[in-house]
Amino acid sequence: MDLSWIITALLLLFVGLLIIYTIYMSAEHGVFRKLGIPALTPIPVFGNFLREMMTGPFMFQEELYRTYKTDKVYGYYSCKTPILFIRDLDMIRDIAVKHFGNFVNRREFQIDEPLDHMLSMLKDDHWKNVRNTVSPTFSTGKLRRMFHHISDSTRTLVEHLREQKISGKAVELKHLVSCYTMDVIASTGFSVQINSLQEKKSDFVIKAKEIMDAAGRVIFASFFLPFMNKQWGKIGISIFPKGPLDFFSFFVDDALKNRKEVTNNGLSKRNDFLQLLLESEREDIMDNDNMSKDEAQELKISTGRKPLSHTDIQGQAIIFLLAGYDTVSTVLSFTLFLLAQNPDCCSQLQREIDDKLGKRIPSYDNMQDLTYMDMCLNEAMRLYPPGFQLDRVCNEDIVIDGVLIPKGMTVSFPVFAIHRDPEIWPDPMRFDPERFSQANKSERHPYAHLPFGQGPRNCIGMRLALLEIKVALSAILQEMTPIICSETVLPIRLKFFQMVAKDGLWVKLTDRAN
Numbered sequence: 308m309d310l311s312w313i314i315t316a317l318l319l320l321f322v323g324l325l326i327i328y329t330i331y332m333s334a335e336h337g338v339f340r341k342l343g344i345p346a347l348t349p350i351p352v353f354g355n356f357l358r359e360m361m362t363g364p365f366m367f368q369e370e371l372y373r374t375y376k377t378d379k380v381y382g383y384y385s386c387k388t389p390i391l392f393i394r395d396l397d398m399i400r401d402i403a404v405k406h407f408g409n410f411v412n413r414r415e416f417q418i419d420e421p422l423d424h425m426l427s428m429l430k431d432d433h434w435k436n437v438r439n440t441v442s443p444t445f446s447t448g449k450l451r452r453m454f455h456h457i458s459d460s461t462r463t464l465v466e467h468l469r470e471q472k473i474s475g476k477a478v479e480l481k482h483l484v485s486c487y488t489m490d491v492i493a494s495t496g497f498s499v500q501i502n503s504l505q506e507k508k509s510d511f512v513i514k515a516k517e518i519m520d521a522a523g524r525v526i527f528a529s530f531f532l533p534f535m536n537k538q539w540g541k542i543g544i545s546i547f548p549k550g551p552l553d554f555f556s557f558f559v560d561d562a563l564k565n566r567k568e569v570t571n572n573g574l575s576k577r578n579d580f581l582q583l584l585l586e587s588e589r590e591d592i593m594d595n596d597n598m599s600k601d602e603a604q605e606l607k608i609s610t611g612r613k614p615l616s617h618t619d620i621q622g623q624a625i626i627f628l629l630a631g632y633d634t635v636s637t638v639l640s641f642t643l644f645l646l647a648q649n650p651d652c653c654s655q656l657q658r659e660i661d662d663k664l665g666k667r668i669p670s671y672d673n674m675q676d677l678t679y680m681d682m683c684l685n686e687a688m689r690l691y692p693p694g695f696q697l698d699r700v701c702n703e704d705i706v707i708d709g710v711l712i713p714k715g716m717t718v719s720f721p722v723f724a725i726h727r728d729p730e731i732w733p734d735p736m737r738f739d740p741e742r743f744s745q746a747n748k749s750e751r752h753p754y755a756h757l758p759f760g761q762g763p764r765n766c767i768g769m770r771l772a773l774l775e776i777k778v779a780l781s782a783i784l785q786e787m788t789p790i791i792c793s794e795t796v797l798p799i800r801l802k803f804f805q806m807v808a809k810d811g812l813w814v815k816l817t818d819r820a821n
């Protein structure tokens with residue numbers, strides 16, 4: 308055959324595929340017009356994705372929130388997928404709580420096993436079963452038993468900060484605090500003792516970071532090649548880096564094997580997340596001698612619970628790592644930074660700590676009555692919420708408050724924009740913990756503040772997260788004060804796609820005595 312024929316045939320094939328791809332990617336681009344919902348005008352294939360990428364998700368969310376100021380809901384297209392933003396707080400409540408049964412699942416992303424078994428990704432009854440099984444891990448009794456792990460990691464962090472304070476050097480809070488949260492996860496999750504501040508070469512730290520850095524690739528694959536979802540594995544391509552995933556899968560398998568031997572030999576058990584997952588494999592958990600009556604009761608309530616599969620267990624071990632690392636370090640580092648910027652609030656918080664704790668090492672019980680600390684944390688999470696956009700997928704046509712939401716539609720809560728809405732939060736960029744006093748709170752819509760989401764699918768790790776943050780914050784502020792310094796860059800500018808300060812969160816630490 309003549310070469311020019313081959314080239315023409317290939318060209319035609321390419322153009323044909325391009326047309327099919329364009330039609331496929333743009334097939335749903337008229338949905339908001341049909342529903343009579345205001346929306347951005349999409350361009351073929353990309354929808355409004357390019358605009359979102361150019362503006363960055365934070366600014367994009369705020370821009371739309373301002374544009375559709377008078378609308379309860381409005382839409383945009385994330386490549387192929389229509390996304391319905393819900394601006395109205397009553398509607399958010401209805402979706403997250405009242406009609407939860409119709410909005411159980413989240414938007415699907417392309418991920419490989421065992422990541423597709425992580426709680427955050429599971430659907431319907433599978434999600435319900437795993438959530439019921441994992442929930443007791445975060446009960447008071449369990450958190451109390453994990454507390455010494457948190458205490459130990461806090462001591463390491465404070466010792467390091469003390470050295471920095473003495474040297475008079477500026478510190479970048481996000482980096483330091485991330486090392487702390489990695490240590491806490493390794494110990495509370497897996498009873499692995501690491502010191503990330505010293506051992507930067509620890510396999511655990513390196514592999515965990517590699518997994519977390521792969522998020523961009525997952526988004527790209529899911530948005531532009533949605534028809535390939537679930538197909539990558541079949542053609543031998545792993546969207547997530549295979550090495551670190553295997554590392555964690557083997558790590559979990561190995562730990563589970565050892566634990567089973569310990570249990571079978573009647574030796575004493577570990578108090579960590581992995582141990583609880585292991586126990587969930589067994590159906591005789593109600594008679595487990597390692598549980599308090601309350602905890603056993605909590606489990607009994609979840610009747611019909613099936614034991615978790617091995618892949619389920621691997622998935623939960625990995626989500627424990629992914630969900631608990633960056634979120635906690637973001638909140639803790641921004642809170643310390645905002646306190647450095649607002650010395651009056653910092654002094655008030657230190658007075659509360661002095662009052663409730665004195666110089667004692669923070670204990671589990673002390674953490675429950677630090678009300679001003681709760682107010683500071685809530686205010687920091689208002690300004691810098693790690694979960695800045697939350698979504699649910701509608702599983703049956705439903706009309707809420709006069710708006711028809713069709714089956715399959717992804718609805719999204721614009722948390723970042725709601726948290727900075729001047730009509731809800733006057734002078735929104737000002738750090739003002741008083742916004743969370745009982746009196747001020749009672750005057751506001753309860754769904755105006757959503758740092759941990761809402762309803763049955765909210766953050767399962769909230770209590771552990773707050774405990775970690777409060778213990779570290781108390782121990783640091785008991786003996787030192789963060790202050791802004793010549794290295795501090797203000798105002799805070801966020802990275803394009805992450806809740807991370809572009810220029811770092813630089814402060815100096817001074818002695819309380821000064």
Ligand code: HEM
Binds near residue numbers: 763
């Ligand atoms: C300050 C730290 C944290 C923040 C701000 C945070 C925030 C969130 C948010 C906003 C959601 C989505 C909720 C929704 O859709 O309504 C979520 C879900 C989740 N979080 Fe957290 N989180 C934090 C720490 C943690 C920790 C420490 C863990 C576990 C160790 C954890 C585990 C999870 C899991 C498993 C889900 C998915 C729950 C489900 O789908 O049922 N989070 N988190």
